[in-house]
Amino acid sequence: MSSPQQPRSRLTRRTFVGAVTTIGAAVATGAVTATNAAASTSASASAAAKVDTAVGVARFGSSVYTLGRGSQGWVLVAANGSSRPTTGLDGADVLDLAGGPGGAIAVGAVADGDRSIPTVWESRDGLDWQAMTSLSGLDGHLTALAVREHDALAMGSLLTLERAPRQRIAVRYKDNRWEVSPVNGLEHTDEWTATAAAGDPGGWIVSTVDSAGSVLATSPDGVTWTASSGLVDTSIRSLAVTGAGVRWVGNAMGGSGALTGVVGAGRRPVPVAGEARALGVIGDQSYWLAGGRIVSATV
Amino acid sequence: MISFSTIDGTPVYYWRSNRGNTTPRTWYVTQAFYDRLVLWVRDLRSLSSGYGSVSYLVSAGFYVNKAGQHGAGTAMDLDHVRWSGGTTCSPLDQAHASGTQSIRRRYIAVDAVCRRRFRYALDGWYNSAHADHIHSDFGDLPPRCVKGSSSDCKFVQAMCNNFMNSGLAVDGIWGPLTTSAFNTAKSRLAVTGDPHTTSSVWMSMMSKVAQHGFANTAF
Ligand SMILES: [Zn+2]
Numbered sequence: 001m002s003s004p005q006q007p008r009s010r011l012t013r014r015t016f017v018g019a020v021t022t023i024g025a026a027v028a029t030g031a032v033t034a035t036n037a038a039a040s041t042s043a044s045a046s047a048a049a050k051v052d053t054a055v056g057v058a059r060f061g062s063s064v065y066t067l068g069r070g071s072q073g074w075v076l077v078a079a080n081g082s083s084r085p086t087t088g089l090d091g092a093d094v095l096d097l098a099g100g101p102g103g104a105i106a107v108g109a110v111a112d113g114d115r116s117i118p119t120v121w122e123s124r125d126g127l128d129w130q131a132m133t134s135l136s137g138l139d140g141h142l143t144a145l146a147v148r149e150h151d152a153l154a155m156g157s158l159l160t161l162e163r164a165p166r167q168r169i170a171v172r173y174k175d176n177r178w179e180v181s182p183v184n185g186l187e188h189t190d191e192w193t194a195t196a197a198a199g200d201p202g203g204w205i206v207s208t209v210d211s212a213g214s215v216l217a218t219s220p221d222g223v224t225w226t227a228s229s230g231l232v233d234t235s236i237r238s239l240a241v242t243g244a245g246v247r248w249v250g251n252a253m254g255g256s257g258a259l260t261g262v263v264g265a266g267r268r269p270v271p272v273a274g275e276a277r278a279l280g281v282i283g284d285q286s287y288w289l290a291g292g293r294i295v296s297a298t299v
Numbered sequence: 300m301i302s303f304s305t306i307d308g309t310p311v312y313y314w315r316s317n318r319g320n321t322t323p324r325t326w327y328v329t330q331a332f333y334d335r336l337v338l339w340v341r342d343l344r345s346l347s348s349g350y351g352s353v354s355y356l357v358s359a360g361f362y363v364n365k366a367g368q369h370g371a372g373t374a375m376d377l378d379h380v381r382w383s384g385g386t387t388c389s390p391l392d393q394a395h396a397s398g399t400q401s402i403r404r405r406y407i408a409v410d411a412v413c414r415r416r417f418r419y420a421l422d423g424w425y426n427s428a429h430a431d432h433i434h435s436d437f438g439d440l441p442p443r444c445v446k447g448s449s450s451d452c453k454f455v456q457a458m459c460n461n462f463m464n465s466g467l468a469v470d471g472i473w474g475p476l477t478t479s480a481f482n483t484a485k486s487r488l489a490v491t492g493d494p495h496t497t498s499s500v501w502m503s504m505m506s507k508v509a510q511h512g513f514a515n516t517a518f
Contacts, residue, residue, distance in 0.1 A: 053371075095366050143366045162419045162450050163367060163438055164426065191428035193365045211359045211376055211432050212315045233316040235364040253360040254313030255324040275300050275327050277364055 049083060050292025051075065056097025056145070057238070057280030057287045058104050058126070065126055066279050066287060066294060067097045067106060076126045081293055088121065088129035096145040100152060105173075107154045109141035110134065118142045118156050120171060120178050133171060133178035140169060146197035146204060146239075150174075153181070153222045155194040155206050165191050172222060185225035186217055198239035198246065205246055205263075207236040213253065216263060229264055238280035239263075249278040249286045249299065260286060260299040270297050300327040300362060300372050307337040309344075310355045314378060314391065321355070327362040332373045332437060339416040339435075343380070346412060346509045351383030357391065359432050368419075368436035376432040380409060390432050395423030395457070401515040403461050408512025409433065410454060411505040418442050424453040424469050441498040442505075446473040455481055462511055462518050463487070487518045 051068030054077060058065055064079040067086070074089040093116065095108040103124040109116035110131070118135040120142065142156035152173035157165035167190050172181035192208040192215065199205070203220040205228075213232040219225040236250040246263040249270070258276045261267035270276075276290035286299045304323045305311065313324050328336070344353050357379035363369035369376075378391040386405075388394060394406040406423070410433055413420040417435035444451050449471035459465035459480035467476055485494070488507040492500035511518050 093366075141366060161448055162421060162425075164421060164428070164434075166426075191426050193367065195365045209363065209365050210428060233313070235360075237364045251364040253363050254315060254358075256327050256362055274325060275302065275362075 054279055054289045055094050057282055058097055058099030059282050060099055064282055067094050077294055079294055079296055086127050086129055095143045098145045098147045100147040107142035107145045115139040116141055144194040144197040146199040148199040153204055155197050165193055182223050196236050196239045198241050200241040205239055209235045234259055237278035240281045247281055249281045251278055272297050301330050301333055302327050306340045309340055309353050312355055312357045314357050315359055327372055329372045335416055342415055343412045347513045350386040354381045354383050356380055374436035376434050378432050393430055404512040404515050407458055407461055408509040411509040415502045415505045421450055424457050425450050443498050443501045444494045459484055
């Protein structure tokens with residue numbers, strides 16, 4: 001595996017670790033009305049361009065945002081549905097988004113002919129993005145991102161010609177830079193897609209999806225992993241460590257129903273439209289893409 | 300996305316949490332992918348008419364919330380096919396690795412029908428993640444046989460072994476032995492033209508392979 005380029009992080013250690021974030025204020029001065037984030041499903045859609053797809057959620061200031069892709073490219077979409085165009089994501093296939101102290105992080109890939117280059121982007125304001133790590137010697141993508149107070153971990157796959165996962169990869173943000181990180185104990189997931197990750201001071205958790213459902217694994221250090229539980233007929237799309245355990249949101253695989261639960265403690269449906277796609281969960285709010293718009297629901 | 304419970308009238312069930320379940324499911328795909336599924340199921344019906352009609356299909360998922368073609372609503376994971384006469388084809392039971400030749404040939408027949416309409420059909424020979432279903436998606440259309448594709452190469456090797464006793468290693472590497480066996484298959488199936496470059500030639504060849512597979516006859 002070749003070494004990635006390692007530019008200095010836009011989110012300096014001070015800002016990455018810092019408690020004050022400016023993104024909410026920056027966005028609120030623009031066209032986005034960021035002061036009235038949706039508190040319920042019915043309140044969340046407003047007059048705004050629809051998006052074809054959306055990934056992840058991040059809280060900036062008092063509002064929650066996702067990255068959506070529509071006819072104008074990638075846009076920053078507030079939970080109330082309003083959106084603003086981004087820069088720096090042309091040609092990007094963004095696959096996950098998370099907020100961190102001092103800004104936001106997105107992961108995915110950039111198309112390169114028949115191949116795709118696993119890539120990490122950073123942004124201070126959610127609008128202006130810059131690729132920070134581009135694994136240019138590899139053909140693959142980064143699909144799941146977890147951010148802690150002092151570091152971050154992105155999981156992904158090397159891909160076959162047919163675009164099927166073939167080997168697990170990980171990229172770690174630590175000491176003010178991104179670098180490829182070893183992964184041990186996840187070999188059984190090499191041919192599956194990582195769909196969600198989360199971390200807290202005690203360690204990390206990642207979810208992968210095979211043909212039957214989600215398979216979870218945990219790690220104390222982000223390097224050495226141990227398989228844990230699984231969930232049949234569920235594609236987990238976001239994980240969040242809470243005081244009550246690890247909350248997840250996702251979709252059924254037999255059909256598409258919206259689901260949530262706490263790892264190890266069953267599941268229940270979420271009252272959103274049948275085709276709603278899970279984007280993420282922050283606190284007791286889950287966020288979904290339904291009919292091209294963002295909706296939220298208490299979980 | 301559009302929703303559906305049947306493909307052109309044929310129900311699609313979900314068995315991963317409850318085998319044998321025939322509760323209708325609401326699935327989602329793009330309109331273009333659904334339109335392709337209709338062509339696919341019509342091919343399947345006509346090529347397997349000796350088994351009766353297709354009673355139902357079983358899928359492990361279409362629009363699955365993950366990166367790639369499933370996440371775009373442009374992929375199908377096929378677990379099982381059931382015909383009115385009682386015959387089944389069950390990728391879910393790893394039919395590609397069955398000890399019974401007729402079951403393997405029937406799996407290759409269904410696989411070949413997928414390859415008529417989808418460029419990337421990933422099957423039990425492709426890798427362990429696909430040991431229990433056949434994945435078909437919208438990548439890199441139109442359908443054709445690409446020597447450098449491990450998926451296409453392994454399918455051809457397994458096909459030659461199961462219908463012509465070619466004795467090839469199913470390794471995904473297109474070498475001289477695979478070329479020789481493939482040329483023999485083309486000759487015996489009266490394929491004219493180049494299935495590597497001309498989609499209609501490959502699609503026609505896949506129809507002939509499917510007919511032999513459903514009839515359990517060598518070529
Ligand atoms: Zn699949």
